Amino acid sequence: MNTYKTSEIAAAIGVHPNTVRLYEELGLIPKPQRLPNGYRVFTELHVEQFRLARLAFRVEVLQNGLRKKIVQMVKSAAAGNFSTALLLTQEYIAQIQQERANAEEAIQIVRQILSGTPQKNLHLFKRKEVSEYLGISMDTLRNWEMNGLLAVRRRQNGYRVYTDKDLQRLKVIRSLRCANYSLEAILGLLSQLSQNPDVDIKAALNTPKADETIIAVCDRLLTSLSAAEENAKQMLCMLQGMKAANS
CATH class of the missing domain: 1.10.1660.10 (Multidrug-efflux Transporter Regulator; Chain: A; Domain 2)
Structure with a gap:
């Protein structure tokens, strides 16, 4: 030996x-x-x-x-x-395979948003339901809301309720966080994507460029x-x- x-x-x-x-x-x-x-x-x-x-x-x-x-x-x-x-x-x-599926779903969601496809709000969800469905903690949801990534409506009794549209947005945020985007960078990404419907989301996530601020901290998630x-x-x-x- x-x-x-x-x-x-x-x-x-x-x-x-x-x-x-x-x-x-x-x-x-x-x-x-x-x-x-x-x-x-x-x-x-x-x-x-x-x-x-x-x-x-x-x-x-x-x-x-x-x-x-x-x-x-x-x-x-x-x-x-x-x-x-x-x-x-x-x-x-x-x-890892689940995270890849999440990322692919996030790409499709963003493409639907940019294409102008109407987003229906047929359901309302409590924070606990959203937390369990997305596999993220309620503290994480609170943090994202406090940092301006999501504006959640409230009922008259003060309880937060999340719509289908909110869930779509949260799925995108979830994948971007997995890609090590900072919260500030995610804000920039969501803002710039809304202004540039021609952007190739999948290519952006895979091949970030130094001069593209919307993907400044992307860690090439899918790759x-x-x-x-x-x-x-x-x-x-x-x-x-x-x-x-x-x-």
């Missing part, structure tokens, strides 16, 4: 030795054995775990708990809980999610191999 010193495994992975120590401290790799002189001894399992972690963190998808889930997956693998790590990766892929899904599929294969090798 091949073994490595800290400097050797750092060179093999292509990182600084301090990064090796940091990954150990954060629980992203298994605790290495130590020689009587205190030197760490790393194995091929550590090499594979490093590769897994670097693949997992290659694409920064931070919103909606995706980052937290992938960190949890890496830590589970580092602890030798490969079955848990596999399950978390499968959940991660499912959530990032696709890349993250492909990486996650590779992670599944790696985890299956690691589980088999250590069972």
Whole structure:
């Protein structure tokens, strides 16, 4: 069995030795054995775990708990809980696919708005109903409203009610937040889109340009999610191999 010193495994992975120590401290790799002189001894399992972690963190998808889930997956693998790590990766892929569907739906909603298609308000929803339907917290809804992203009507008793039109707008905001747009940038985006019906929304989300303020902070959501899904599929294969090798 091949073994490595800290400097050797750092060179093999292509990182600084301090990064090796940091990954150990954060629980992203298994605790290495130590020689009587205190030197760490790393194995091929550590090499594979490093590769897994670097693949997992290659694409920064931070919103909606995706980052937290992938960190949890890496830590589970580092602890030798490969079955848990596999399950978390499968959940991660499912959530990415849902975010992609959300983004595609948001694109269609905006196109309908820009085309002048009438938006009917056939239903009224309470905040809790909207929160559960969209999968976002009520605190998040309040924050968006306080920052001017949505003006919600109130009934005579003071309770907020959301219309179908409000839900459409919230779906767009949800995807833009997943793309790491700031609240200020979303305001600008919604404003400029209303003034430019010819804009290609999907291209804007995928290929932001420095001179287009409406997409100044876009993290290429659709492209990032696709890349993250492909990486996650590779992670599944790696985890299956690691589980088999250590069972």
